Amino acid sequence: MSSGSSTSLKLEHVSHHFGSNFVLDDISLDIAPGEVVALVGPSGCGKSTLLNIFGGLLQPTKGHVLMHGEPRSDCLNPLTYVFQDFALLPWRTVAGNISLGLEGKMRDEDARRERIGEMLRLTGLADFANAYPKQLSGGMRQRVGIARALAVRPACLFMDEPLSALDAQTRTLLLEEFAMLIARAAITTVYVTHNLNEALRLAHRIVVLSRRPGRIKAIVGIDLPIEARREGDPDLVVAEKRLWSMIRDEASAADRELDDAR
Amino acid sequence: MRAEVLVPFRAAGFSPRHHAWSGVATLALVILAWQGGSATGLIPDLFLPSPLAVARALWRLTLSGELRTNLLASVLRLAVGWTLGTMIGISVGIAVGIFTLARSPVLALVSALFPIPKIALVPLFIIWFGIGEGSKFATLAIGVFFPTVISTYSGIDNVQRNLVMMGQSFNLSTWSIVRKIMLPGALPSVLAGFRITISVAIILLVAAEMIGADSGIGAFILAAGNLYRTDDLIAGVVILSLLGLSLSAILTRIERAAFSWR
Numbered sequence: 001m002s003s004g005s006s007t008s009l010k011l012e013h014v015s016h017h018f019g020s021n022f023v024l025d026d027i028s029l030d031i032a033p034g035e036v037v038a039l040v041g042p043s044g045c046g047k048s049t050l051l052n053i054f055g056g057l058l059q060p061t062k063g064h065v066l067m068h069g070e071p072r073s074d075c076l077n078p079l080t081y082v083f084q085d086f087a088l089l090p091w092r093t094v095a096g097n098i099s100l101g102l103e104g105k106m107r108d109e110d111a112r113r114e115r116i117g118e119m120l121r122l123t124g125l126a127d128f129a130n131a132y133p134k135q136l137s138g139g140m141r142q143r144v145g146i147a148r149a150l151a152v153r154p155a156c157l158f159m160d161e162p163l164s165a166l167d168a169q170t171r172t173l174l175l176e177e178f179a180m181l182i183a184r185a186a187i188t189t190v191y192v193t194h195n196l197n198e199a200l201r202l203a204h205r206i207v208v209l210s211r212r213p214g215r216i217k218a219i220v221g222i223d224l225p226i227e228a229r230r231e232g233d234p235d236l237v238v239a240e241k242r243l244w245s246m247i248r249d250e251a252s253a254a255d256r257e258l259d260d261a262r
Numbered sequence: 263m264r265a266e267v268l269v270p271f272r273a274a275g276f277s278p279r280h281h282a283w284s285g286v287a288t289l290a291l292v293i294l295a296w297q298g299g300s301a302t303g304l305i306p307d308l309f310l311p312s313p314l315a316v317a318r319a320l321w322r323l324t325l326s327g328e329l330r331t332n333l334l335a336s337v338l339r340l341a342v343g344w345t346l347g348t349m350i351g352i353s354v355g356i357a358v359g360i361f362t363l364a365r366s367p368v369l370a371l372v373s374a375l376f377p378i379p380k381i382a383l384v385p386l387f388i389i390w391f392g393i394g395e396g397s398k399f400a401t402l403a404i405g406v407f408f409p410t411v412i413s414t415y416s417g418i419d420n421v422q423r424n425l426v427m428m429g430q431s432f433n434l435s436t437w438s439i440v441r442k443i444m445l446p447g448a449l450p451s452v453l454a455g456f457r458i459t460i461s462v463a464i465i466l467l468v469a470a471e472m473i474g475a476d477s478g479i480g481a482f483i484l485a486a487g488n489l490y491r492t493d494d495l496i497a498g499v500v501i502l503s504l505l506g507l508s509l510s511a512i513l514t515r516i517e518r519a520a521f522s523w524r
Contacts, residue, residue: 057427077432087428091446091523100442101432132523152432 004034004186007069007078007155009054014063015213016049022213023049024060029207029216033069036182036189036226038199041209041217042247042254047192048084048160050214054190055079055158071155076105080154084161086141088133094144095120095129101152119147122181139170146178150185157182157189163198175201183226196243200236202226208246211254218246311493316500319493328482333501335477336467339395340505343402344463351407351459352452355414359448360440368411376408381469388474398470405466406459413455417448453517460509464502479505 009031016024023046031037039047052058054065056079071078080101088097098116106112120126123143133141142162149157162178163171179202182189193199199206200222208218220243224235293313299305300312307315323329357364380401387397387404421444429439471480479498486494 055431057431079431081428081431083424083428085424087422087424089425089443089446091521100429100434103442104435104438134523 005069005072005155005188006033007067007071007188008033008035009156009188009190010066010068011050011054012063012066014050014053014060014065016046016053016058016060016062017213024053025213025215027063027214027216031188031190033188034186035205036191036203038191038193038203038206039209040193040196040199040206040243040247041214042211042251043194044254044257045209045211045250046214047194047209050209051158051160051190051192055081055156057081067156069155072153075153075155077101077152078155080149080152080157082142082145082149082157082159082162084165086133086138086145086165088141088144088148090133093130093132094125094136094147097133097144098148098151101148105152115151119151122150123147123177137170138166139174142166142174143177146181150181154187157185157187159189159191161192161194164193164195171195171198178202179226179229196240196247199243200240201229206239206243208243211250211257217250308490308492311496315493316496319491319497320500323494323497329501332477332479332482332498333505335475336471336479337505339398339402339471339478340463340467342395343399343467344406344459346399347403347406347463348410348456348459350403351410352414354407355411355452356418356440356444358411358415359418359444369415372408372411376412380405380466381473384470384473393474398467398475401470402463402466405462409458409462410452410455413451413458414448417451417455418444420451421447449520453513453520456513457510460513461506464506468502 011027011029014024014027015022027050029037039050041047049058053060056065067078089100092100095116098119099112102112102115106115116129117126120129123146125140125143125147128136128140133144136144142165145162159178163174166174175198182191182202191199191203204222204226206220206222207216208220209215210217220239222229222236222239224233229236296305296310297313300307300310300315305312311319320329354364354368358368383404384397384401387400391397391400425443425447426439429443434442467478468480468483471478472484475481479501483495483498486492486498
């Protein structure tokens with residue numbers, strides 16, 4: 001995968017409520033082409049809601065999303081998601097799951113098979129092409145999730161806590177892989193997480209949301225190139241401390257709230 | 263108090279295992295006891311003919327071709343009636359599972375009509391569709407239709423919404439989502455419904471044949487009863503049991519093939 005995405009995204013005054021439960025309050029945000037933005041915030045702050053609004057999976061109560069810039073000609077699905085719970089079809093093999101987004105759009109069977117093979121190699125799944133999701137570990141399942149997403153050459157990638165269903169060790173391993181994949185593909189990416197470490201590892205900018213109703217509390221830019229970031233880097237440690245001090249009180253207060261949304 | 267106590271194992275039981283041979287042995291034992299009872303005169307022949315007498319009757323009916331004619335007539339009715347009811351039931355079930363417009367109206371009708379014993383309607387069906395095959399097909403089809411609608415739409419209801427949303431995030435067409443996500447997801451429930459509808463169909467088949475038919479296992483059993491030919495009667499019942507068993511065995515095969523991913 002070479003040349004990155006030239007698509008930018010713009011949230012304009014987005015508010016959302018589920019019934020009487022106000023989740024998001026007047027959020028405006030610009031995301032540059034090829035930029036990786038992490039959305040962080042306490043649980044229940046509406047991060048995932050905002051991500052679904054970004055890609056048109058949820059109609060916001062107020063406001064809208066604008067997409068700017070023509071997607072590349074080989075883009076089969078401009079706005080593509082990677083889900084927290086993987087959302088794999090259990091009756092399809094790994095190859096079959098990756099194929100789903102290509103079917104109907106890539107008519108040439110050989111080209112499709114070739115693309116699937118490319119994605120299998122890219123994500124280290126080559127030996128698992130014919131395995132069913134049930135046979136795979138959580139980490140392997142999410143590799144299928146990212147392979148399926150990258151296979152359609154998206155203009156924008158939306159990742160909804162893609163690592164939070166995994167154990168800590170798998171998460172560390174996969175985070176490195178994802179950081180490299182995202183950096184290399186240079187796709188405009190919105191990455192939702194509650195894990196500051198993940199955000200610091202792979203985002204150009206980190207958007208901190210307040211607790212419900214979610215508002216943008218701060219935006220922190222990380223200048224260090226994604227490829228050059230290492231665990232324990234002094235700049236990252238300082239940034240993490242700063243972010244945590246911002247979120248800490250919010251998270252503590254959010255923890256004591258009754259969750260009406262559930 | 264003693265210093266050391268052996269910790270006893272307390273989690274035994276509650277995990278019944280399956281032994282095919284013990285099931286077969288039970289059946290053999292019952293037949294053996296029955297034969298013993300008949301041979302010693304404990305069971306009068308008119309009340310319940312011995313297994314040997316039933317076997318002789320079966321052999322005689324096979325040789326005379328009577329069995330073949332009646333079985334063929336019954337199997338044809340079963341096949342046409344069940345297939346008709348299943349196809350219409352699945353189509354309506356899908357509609358109920360997907361379209362708001364179909365849901366409440368159809369469910370109201372199903373709830374109102376499902377509890378009616380279809381046997382009570384057989385005389386009406388004879389008026390509507392004639393005394394011939396038409397009324398038999400209709401009885402079976404209607405009896406099969408309602409449970410099929412219920413198993414299909416509840417299967418579709420149980421397809422995880424996140425899989426549907428995943429399909430939408432890849433811009434799959436409505437028809438693709440139905441075909442690639444909804445239907446495979448609902449298949450376990452639909453096939454479980456088949457187990458019920460096959461039994462329902464056999465019960466209705468016999469009832470319909472007893473009310474107005476001159477061929478078929480049901481008609482044969484009724485005629486044998488009227489003539490106090492209890493050996494023929496039981497032979498007919500054995501055939502019905504074997505019919506049910508073989509259909510259920512076929513279904514098990516289909517399920518195994520269809521759900522290798524589970």
